[in-house]
Amino acid sequence: xxxxxxxxxxxxxxxxxxxxxxxxxxxxxxxxxxxxxxxxxxxxxxxxxxxxxxxxxxxxxxxxxxxxxxxxxxxxxxxxxxxxxxxxxxxxxxxxxxxxxxxxxxxxxxxxxxxxxxxxxxxxxxxxxxxxxxxxxxxxxxxxxxxxxxxxxxxxxxxxxxxxxxxxxxxxxxxxxxxxxxxxxxxxxxxxxxxxxxxxxxxxxxxxxxxxxxxxxxxxxxxxxxxxxxxxxxxxxxxxxxxxxxxxxxxxxxxxxxxxxxxxxxxxxxxxxxxxxxxxxxxxxxxxxxxxxxxxxxxxxxxxxxxxxxxxxxxxxxxxxxxxxxxxxxxxxxxxxxxxxxxxxxxxxxxxxxxxxxxxxxxxxxxxxxxxxxxxxxxxxxxxxxxxxxxxxxxxxxxxxxxxxxxxxxxxxxxxxxxxxxxxxxxxxxxxxxxxxxxxxxxxxxxxxxxxxxxxxxxxxxxxxxxxxxxxxxxxxxxxxxxxxxxxxxxxxxxxxxxxxxxxxxxxxxxxxxxxxxxxxxxxxxxxxxxxxxxxxxxxxxxxxxxxxxxxxxxxxxxxxxxxxxxxxxxxxxxxxxxxxxxxxxxxxxxxx
RNA sequence: GGGGGUGUAGCUCAGUUUGGUUAGAGCGAUCGCCUGUCACGCGAUAGGUCGCGGGUUCGAGUCCCGUCACUCCCGCCA
Numbered sequence: 001x002x003x004x005x006x007x008x009x010x011x012x013x014x015x016x017x018x019x020x021x022x023x024x025x026x027x028x029x030x031x032x033x034x035x036x037x038x039x040x041x042x043x044x045x046x047x048x049x050x051x052x053x054x055x056x057x058x059x060x061x062x063x064x065x066x067x068x069x070x071x072x073x074x075x076x077x078x079x080x081x082x083x084x085x086x087x088x089x090x091x092x093x094x095x096x097x098x099x100x101x102x103x104x105x106x107x108x109x110x111x112x113x114x115x116x117x118x119x120x121x122x123x124x125x126x127x128x129x130x131x132x133x134x135x136x137x138x139x140x141x142x143x144x145x146x147x148x149x150x151x152x153x154x155x156x157x158x159x160x161x162x163x164x165x166x167x168x169x170x171x172x173x174x175x176x177x178x179x180x181x182x183x184x185x186x187x188x189x190x191x192x193x194x195x196x197x198x199x200x201x202x203x204x205x206x207x208x209x210x211x212x213x214x215x216x217x218x219x220x221x222x223x224x225x226x227x228x229x230x231x232x233x234x235x236x237x238x239x240x241x242x243x244x245x246x247x248x249x250x251x252x253x254x255x256x257x258x259x260x261x262x263x264x265x266x267x268x269x270x271x272x273x274x275x276x277x278x279x280x281x282x283x284x285x286x287x288x289x290x291x292x293x294x295x296x297x298x299x300x301x302x303x304x305x306x307x308x309x310x311x312x313x314x315x316x317x318x319x320x321x322x323x324x325x326x327x328x329x330x331x332x333x334x335x336x337x338x339x340x341x342x343x344x345x346x347x348x349x350x351x352x353x354x355x356x357x358x359x360x361x362x363x364x365x366x367x368x369x370x371x372x373x374x375x376x377x378x379x380x381x382x383x384x385x386x387x388x389x390x391x392x393x394x395x396x397x398x399x400x401x402x403x404x405x406x407x408x409x410x411x412x413x414x415x416x417x418x419x420x421x422x423x424x425x426x427x428x429x430x431x432x433x434x435x436x437x438x439x440x441x442x443x444x445x446x447x448x449x450x451x452x453x454x455x456x457x458x459x460x461x462x463x464x465x466x467x468x469x470x471x472x473x474x475x476x477x478x479x480x481x482x483x484x485x486x487x488x489x490x491x492x493x494x495x496x497x498x499x500x501x502x503x504x505x506x507x508x509x510x511x512x513x514x515x516x517x518x519x520x521x522x523x524x525x526x527x528x529x530x531x532x533x534x535x536x537x538x539x540x541x542x543x544x545x546x547x548x549x550x551x552x553x554x555x556x557x558x559x560x561x562x563x564x565x566x567x568x569x570x571x572x573x574x575x576x577x578x579x580x581x582x583x584x585x586x587x588x589x590x591x592x593x
Numbered sequence: 594g595g596g597g598g599u600g601u602a603g604c605u606c607a608g609u610u611u612g613g614u615u616a617g618a619g620c621g622a623u624c625g626c627c628u629g630u631c632a633c634g635c636g637a638u639a640g641g642u643c644g645c646g647g648g649u650u651c652g653a654g655u656c657c658c659g660u661c662a663c664u665c666c667c668g669c670c671a
Contacts, residue, residue, distance in 0.1 A: 029631075036628035053628065067621085086631055109622065111603065116620075116632090118605055123663055174669040195671085225668040353596095444616085456671055492671090565664065 003071055004104070007219055010046020011181070014093045015263070016077045020430045023048060023096065024045040024072040024104060026134065027047060027065060028115050037063055039098075044139075048091045050075060062101060068114055068131075070105035073098050085191065122556070127570040129561055141558050148546055149216055150238060155256055161212040161239070166201035168194060168218070172555065174520050176483035177221035177458055180232070188587040197539060199458065200524040202240040206535040207527045213240045217306055224565075228488065228544060229556045231567035234555075237545075240537035246479050246495055248276075249536055250435060251343065257540075261431055264549045270294065271434040274483070278438040285326065287413030287440075292293060292487030293432035294421040300390045302326045310379035316402045317357070323433060327412045328390065328400045329419060335361045335371075335395040345399060348418055355402065355409045358559060361397040362387065368394075416486070431548065438462070439480035441508060442473045448484055452510050455480045458503075458524070459563035460536075465502060473509045483540060487550060493538025500528040 004024045013022065025043035032038075033055045039062065040047050050073055052059050065071070075096040086092035112124050114134045125132040128312035132138055154165065172179045172193035179193035195201075196218045205213045217238040225231035241249060254274055261269060270293065282289050285298045305311055305318040316326060334341070342359050349357040366388075368380045385400060399419065401412045410460075421428050441461050443454035449474060459478040463466055468476060479495035497503050503525065507517045518525055546558040556562040563569050583589065 017607080031630045031633050032627085032629035033630065033633075036630085038630050038633080040631075047631095049631070051629085079627085084629055084631085088631085092631090109603065113621065114603060116604085118620085120604070121600090121663070124604080151652095173671095200670090221670060224668085226670090227665070351597095531666060562619070565661095 003154050008045040009041050009043040009048040010090055010095050012048060012077055013090050014079045017079045017094060019077050020074065020099075021048070021077055021096065022072060022074050024070065024188055026069060026114075027067050027069050027358060029066075030063075030064055030067065032550070034442045040132075041071070041096075047096075048096060049086070049089075050096040051078075051474045056098065056384075058098065058101055061552075062098070065103075066107045066109070068110060068134075069103060069107040071101050071103050073101045075099050090182050100398070122564065123570060124560065125296075126564055130147055130214045133560070138557060139509075140234070140545070141552065142560055144264065145546045145558055147259065148549065149542070151260060151263060152216070152256070155259060156214045159252060161214040162210055163214055163216075164205060164210070166198040166205075166215065166217065170195050170201075173200075175453065177223050178302075180222050182291070183586040183588055185585050186216075189320050196221050198238055199456075200521070202238055202537060203458065203524055203535065204527055206240055207241045207530070207532045209242075211242045211489075213537075214238060224464040225563075225567065230543065230555050230559060231565065233565050236539040238541050239493075240535060242555075243532040244495070244534070244536050246437070246481065246536065249493060249495075249538055250276075250481075251540055253540070254433075255435060255582045257483075260545070261549065265424075265431070268427075268430040268432050270427075271461070274433040274435050276435045277438050279436055279440065280438070280580070282436050283327055283409065284451070287416060288487075289482060290437050290489040291413075291461065292377075292417065293434050293484075294426045294428075294430055294486060295416060295424055297329050297331070299327050299329055299416060300459060302328045302386060302389065305382055305386060305389075306402070308379075308382055308385075311377060311382045311521045312504045313358075313374055313377035316400070319402050323404070324402050325405050325408055326400055326459050327408050328386075329399045329412065330390045330392045330400070331399070331419060331423060333395045334397040335363065337397070342397070344422070345415070345419060349401070349411060349415065352411060352414065354403070354407070356412075356469075357415060362392060362394055364394045372397075385429055417513070431463050433483065433485045436482040436534075437480075439482075440474060441476040441478040441480075442504065444474070452512070453506075455492060456494050457507065457510075459495050460497045461502070461506065465499070468505075470509060471506060477507040479536065481538070483538065488544055488548065489537050489541075490544055491540035493536065495534070495536035498528055498532040498534055500525060503528070590591045 001022070003021070005020045007016075009023055009025045021039055025041040027042040028042035030037060030039050030046055037052050037059065039050045039052070041050050052062055063479045073096065075098040077094050078097050080093055080095055110131065111128055112131060114121050114131055133142065156163070167181060169192040171197070172181065172191065173328045176196050179196065180193065182192040184190045184192060198217050202213055215238045217236050218233055219236055220233050222232065234277050239252070241252070258269065258272065275293070277291070279289055282291055285291070286299065286300050303320055303325045306326055307315065308315045311317065320326065343475065345359070358374045360370035360375040360378070362383060363369050363371050368376065368383050370378045370383050386392065390398065392398065399415060401408050401415065404410070440454050441459065442451050444450070445452050456479065459480045462477040462479055480492065481494065482492045497506065504514045504517055513518070543555050543558060547553070547555060552558055560569065561569065568574065
């Protein structure tokens with residue numbers, strides 16, 4: 001028998017009664033009755049109640065012992081009387097009558113309690129992450145993360161995928177996010193970059209003939225954090241396959257997601273077959289390329305209404321004349337909602353920096369009319385036309401946003417979420433996956449007005465490759481897709497462009513010469529010349545998958561040792577200053593501010 | 594880089610709107626009482642740079658200015 005324990009704290013039942021056991025764990029909680037002490041011992045597997053009374057010579061010492069001290073106890077398993085059984089824990093029908101104990105790891109006064117459901121300030125949790133991780137919820141989240149990863153590995157292997165590791169020290173690439181740079185000692189003045197994703201490597205793996213690859217891949221991007229975005233590093237389930245079309249990738253990912261989400265959650269899957277929505281439709285109907293399909297509200301374009309003679313809403317008409325658009329959301333049978341509901345939405349829109357949201361409710365008082373602050377500007381015929389476009393009925397309400405397209409989309413997509421929340425239209429107990437497909441290959445950069453890749457420069461354009469019209473690049477669509485769940489973008493992927501000549505042409509559209517492409521993407525472009533198979537893949541964000549399955553809104557709740565919003569590790573004190581000697585070796589000098 | 598929120602005992606928070614005697618509560622800690630609790634109970638004690646700096650005032654936790662930390666959002670994230 002192991003010297004520390006014969007059993008864990010989660011496994012003893014009345015079947016073990018009478019036996020002498022050795023348990024080790026943390027003191028979760030004490031209940032001191034003066035001459036009788038209850039002591040809950042906790043380990044990874046559960047909690048066992050231990051008991052000692054004043055007859056025992058160790059009693060006085062155990063009475064004084066600090067919570068969270070690690071101790072080993074020797075004792076006898078005793079069945080509890082029926083009225084003292086605790087149904088909330090697995091070991092609740094027994095307790096351990098302590099014979100002796102030994103301190104294995106002493107504990108000072110705690111900076112934060114472990115046994116408590118209270119919430120704590122983030123900096124204390126992060127500084128004492130090892131204490132935070134002992135707490136039930138985070139402990140379970142991190143265990144869940146491990147089980148999810150094992151399950152994924154298992155299923156991917158069953159599907160015939162091979163798992164490989166790709167380099168962490170690699171080269172900086174000009175596209176995408178800001179790189180983390182690592183100075184090279186052996187090559188002074190030169191830098192490695194940490195990979196933003198193993199994009200080129202996974203394609204090189206296909207060109208190397210491995211056919212199907214996956215990796216739980218660390219990715220590094222030096223961008224600012226959000227609640228659902230760790231600063232610095234995160235993990236992707238990186239997948240790449242050879243000789244595939246878009247549908248082959250979808251098949252694998254849909255299968256995996258269905259298995260995964262059904263195994264680890266009881267929430268309902270709204271779609272067994274994930275809907276495919278084109279990028280264009282998604283922007284029109286949801287104002288976003290990551291729509292929450294649990295939300296039934298849809299957006300319609302009403303710009304044409306504001307060119308009509310019989311509509312007198314001059315503010316919107318003037319804006320439309322100068323190039324603005326109008327998008328609207330219909331809410332069903334909201335005629336009896338209080339004024340505060342409508343004004344609340346308007347105020348919310350103003351808080352978002354918009355000029356507000358116009359609205360009216362459709363009534364039929366002898367004649368069709370619109371009720372609300374701007375209702376009087378609409379003729380009966382124009383209201384009928386709106387009802388036709390929006391499939392609206394009497395008693396429904398319409399919310400309008402009018403602005404330049406980009407601003408309208410920003411407001412109306414969040415208004416769609418806000419209104420649905422207010423009306424409680426979202427079924428929180430469900431998952432709604434969808435695919436967003438047919439992304440444009442190129443877009444115009446708002447600031448520079450220059451043309452650029454809208455997603456991934458390595459994506460394959462759609463259509464007959466010999467007939468692509470490079471003079472109208474904005475019309476070129478790509479085999480580029482995103483998978484979205486409950487409004488969260490889990491991943492984007494693409495069928496890759498494996499034809500070097502086509503690659504040069506596409507890069508020339510954004511102003512890269514052939515030699516520049518050869519220099520910047522040396523690894524992949526060179527390899528494409530030596531027999532590259534058609535291939536494609538995807539890379540779902542692992543942290544976000546765990547967040548969805550653990551029902552958490554913040555990525556730190558599913559990350560073992562997270563950094564704070566300023567990308568600092570408060571426990572390890574990173575980043576930190578380094579010795580002058582280290583800098584010298586690297587040929588670096590810190591510029592004083 | 595910009596905007597919002599928060600900052601008071603080891604921890605969680607009240608007090609700030611309307612400035613006024615000695616800044617409170619629960620948990621935790623320490624001491625005492627208690628043999629069936631599982632958020633045990635009861636009593637007592639200790640514990641405070643009200644984030645920091647400056648200002649207004651007879652008087653500032655409270656008002657003003659600045660600054661720092663944490664957090665949420667925008668920008669950014671192919």
